[in-house]
Amino acid sequence: xxxxxxxxxxxxxxxxxxxxxxxxxxxxxxxxxxxxxxxxxxxxxxxxxxxxxxxxxxxxxxxxxxxxxxxxxxxxxxxxxxxxxxxxxxxxxxxxxxxxxxxxxxxxxxxxxxxxxxxxxxxxxxxxxxxxxxxxxxxxxxxxxxxxxxxxxxxxxxxxxxxxxxxxxxxxxxxxxxxxxxxxxxxxxxxxxxxxxxxxxxxxxxxxxxxxxxxxxxxxxxxxxxxxxxxxxxxxxxxxxxxxxx
Amino acid sequence: xxxxxxxxxxxxxxxxxxxxxxxxxxxxxxxxxxxxxxxxxxxxxxxxxxxxxxxxxxxxxxxxxxxxxxxxxxxxxxxxxxxxxxxxxxxxxxxxxxxxxxxxxxxxxxxxxxxxxxxxxxxxxxxxxxxxxxxxxxxxxxxxxxxxxxxxxxxxxxxxxxxxxxxxxxxxxxxxxxxxxxxxxxxxxxxxxxxxxxxxxxxxxxxxxxxxxxxxxxxxxxxxxxxxxxxxxxxxxxxxxxxxxxxxxxxxxxxxxxxxxxxxxxxxxxxxxxxxxxxxxxxxxxxxxxxxxxxxxxxxxxxxxxxxxxxxxxxxxxxxxxxxxxxxxxxxxxxxxxxxxxxxxxxxxxxxxxxxxxxxxxxxxxxxxxxxxxxxxxxxxxxxxxxxxxxxxxxxxxxxxxxxxxxxxxxxxxxxxxxxxxxxxxxxxxxxxxxxxxxxxxxxxxxxxxxxxxxxxxxxxxxxxxxxxxxxxxxxxxxxxxxxxxxxxxxxxxxxxxxxxxxxxxxxxxxxxxxxxxxxxxxxxxxxxxxxxxxxxxx
Numbered sequence: 001x002x003x004x005x006x007x008x009x010x011x012x013x014x015x016x017x018x019x020x021x022x023x024x025x026x027x028x029x030x031x032x033x034x035x036x037x038x039x040x041x042x043x044x045x046x047x048x049x050x051x052x053x054x055x056x057x058x059x060x061x062x063x064x065x066x067x068x069x070x071x072x073x074x075x076x077x078x079x080x081x082x083x084x085x086x087x088x089x090x091x092x093x094x095x096x097x098x099x100x101x102x103x104x105x106x107x108x109x110x111x112x113x114x115x116x117x118x119x120x121x122x123x124x125x126x127x128x129x130x131x132x133x134x135x136x137x138x139x140x141x142x143x144x145x146x147x148x149x150x151x152x153x154x155x156x157x158x159x160x161x162x163x164x165x166x167x168x169x170x171x172x173x174x175x176x177x178x179x180x181x182x183x184x185x186x187x188x189x190x191x192x193x194x195x196x197x198x199x200x201x202x203x204x205x206x207x208x209x210x211x212x213x214x215x216x217x218x219x220x221x222x223x224x225x226x227x228x229x230x231x232x233x234x235x236x237x238x239x240x241x242x243x244x245x246x
Numbered sequence: 247x248x249x250x251x252x253x254x255x256x257x258x259x260x261x262x263x264x265x266x267x268x269x270x271x272x273x274x275x276x277x278x279x280x281x282x283x284x285x286x287x288x289x290x291x292x293x294x295x296x297x298x299x300x301x302x303x304x305x306x307x308x309x310x311x312x313x314x315x316x317x318x319x320x321x322x323x324x325x326x327x328x329x330x331x332x333x334x335x336x337x338x339x340x341x342x343x344x345x346x347x348x349x350x351x352x353x354x355x356x357x358x359x360x361x362x363x364x365x366x367x368x369x370x371x372x373x374x375x376x377x378x379x380x381x382x383x384x385x386x387x388x389x390x391x392x393x394x395x396x397x398x399x400x401x402x403x404x405x406x407x408x409x410x411x412x413x414x415x416x417x418x419x420x421x422x423x424x425x426x427x428x429x430x431x432x433x434x435x436x437x438x439x440x441x442x443x444x445x446x447x448x449x450x451x452x453x454x455x456x457x458x459x460x461x462x463x464x465x466x467x468x469x470x471x472x473x474x475x476x477x478x479x480x481x482x483x484x485x486x487x488x489x490x491x492x493x494x495x496x497x498x499x500x501x502x503x504x505x506x507x508x509x510x511x512x513x514x515x516x517x518x519x520x521x522x523x524x525x526x527x528x529x530x531x532x533x534x535x536x537x538x539x540x541x542x543x544x545x546x547x548x549x550x551x552x553x554x555x556x557x558x559x560x561x562x563x564x565x566x567x568x569x570x571x572x573x574x575x576x577x578x579x580x581x582x583x584x585x586x587x588x589x590x591x592x593x594x595x596x597x598x599x600x601x602x603x604x605x606x607x608x609x610x611x612x613x614x615x616x617x618x619x620x621x622x623x624x625x626x627x628x629x630x631x632x633x634x635x636x637x638x639x640x641x642x643x644x645x646x647x648x649x650x651x652x653x654x655x656x657x658x659x660x661x662x663x664x665x666x667x668x669x670x671x672x673x674x675x676x677x678x679x680x681x682x683x684x685x686x687x688x689x690x691x692x693x694x695x696x697x698x699x700x701x702x703x704x705x706x707x708x709x710x711x712x713x714x715x716x717x718x719x720x721x722x723x724x725x726x727x728x729x730x731x732x733x734x735x736x737x738x739x740x741x742x743x744x745x746x747x748x749x750x751x752x753x754x755x756x757x758x759x760x761x762x763x764x765x766x767x768x769x770x771x772x773x774x775x776x777x778x779x780x781x782x783x784x785x
Contacts, residue, residue: 011468011469011474012470012471012472012473012474013473013474014277014472014473014474014475014476014749014750015276015277015473015476016473085279087276087278087279088276107276128278130275149275150275150276170275171275172275172736172737172754173277173736173737173739173750174737174738174739232326233324233325233326233328
């Protein structure tokens, strides 16, 4: 294992956020670590000792200050802009063609489609005001909910070939958390039966399919929850999927 | 839309432990920045200068809590018993534990923007380290050496007064911690004035105002290496009576207050959040070896057998304390459960009856001075007198006001008092150091007896057992700290030994009106989540 220090300047966040993904550059793989104000790149090839990290905070550069939204049928052509503190997203959702959505600030979000072969028509976001919102493609708010946690993502189900929502509960770091699955019915969100109990707070919940320019055809039927186990203090990663009840 | 099956949410696999994330990585409800935490404390005096603190003194615990806002340590112990780097990023020791090297974190700045150097660490820690431990700077590291082994040096440095600071020309102290003292203000009945307003980024070394309320305003240090704290500021009001603190918590005027044991049940009945630490305060009796009245070993045994610790803990302190049979608590020593303290009034009477009539506590009362502050100590003293009387030992209570900043355990030169009721606040995570501090402060050690330098529990146990068998000191009860926590306080994760960790705390404040506004069609709530099917899977 090798640790690569991440350069920084200015005030540091006490709850840093970011994401890891991979690109291919001229046929060579590149690991990318994206932070709110910093974009770092690592060439994973070669001996471990020669690994180097190159970072840029130039906001003119593509993807600096923007996080890819990996949850849902879209993978790469969209991104959300970080706020200046790097704590949440401003609500501006970018696509290659420019701003696609302009919604209330949020912590996490995902796209939804009613069927896997349909284009994404819905978007769900966990707002910083404590409300989760279901929106259509024109930013119209279809439904909103209080009591959800700040971690949500979308996941594909092979059971009904539809997209579903996973959401943490509204608890703080001192409590064990749970994840509830929801489905979309007639543009309404309906919870499935039983939430999954976890051994600590959910620190991150995201699509199993990390953004990549090389592969869109992943199954998208798994999500990864990073949990801090309150009994051990260790961080644990869980793969979560929907199992059909035949 | 028709569904074919109900999928079940399933955890397919645990992918493994991820240790790459820093401790503060977020939560299911992510921490929010902003707000001012209102803290009320009973202490009227405060010193943020670790050099002034007395081992075991009750007020040192308050000093340490607030100093932790301003200063950092080389390393700390987390809530899971793991040492975590702070100003030192790594450490090594030689095979004999006589030489430790701590590599300092690069780029750490004091709250005035100046850079922390190894020399700063040396100058700060040398006056605090126990006798025989020497610290020197070498390159980007500091080295601590001693002629004797220091196997518990990490425990020692992770607790108590071992903060790193820099003394400024005006005597105030600078820190690298998550907050700095922005202002201190005294409030009397008719006057509200700023008595001292330290320069930006500085830290008041000493605040003391008897009979007045003193406010300290701690502001977030934006440039701290550990990440800007979530709170914008912390307002600390000193000198607030405990009952007033409880009322202020109920009214939402305070977010964090101290609770005395007698107020804990009331707070719980009012559905207030109450947190308690492990037992951190020991109340006990100390015999003055210079007093002939208490020199008789049999008299000490009789007095010890008369003490009903169960009643003290369960009735007098309403089950908010533990009967203490050891000097160090179980969580610190690991062997406290091996000690027992018998209560046997009949046997105590027998022993007393066998003593001459003019022995101490017979024709003339034994004088018991309550050295510890507060009503609780007085109550315990009165209970000791009642218990002793049941064994035909007369005890007279003598109350005494102890000057602030004086350890209540300090050995007395009072020529007539044979018994002292003391309070000892545990202040280190090293059981060896704690025991030696205790013995030193109470002058319990023989002059020809060397201190225990080993951390071997058997040796520590033997040392403590000898003290208890000699009955030079009698433990009574051990108390936790109780804290009332406001409903809006989130991520309140203090250490069980009493550190508050306020840099990780955030306030769940009402959202601004603009954030609340929205065109929600069917708003759920925590009590009324969205429609569920087929049964209530509530988020």
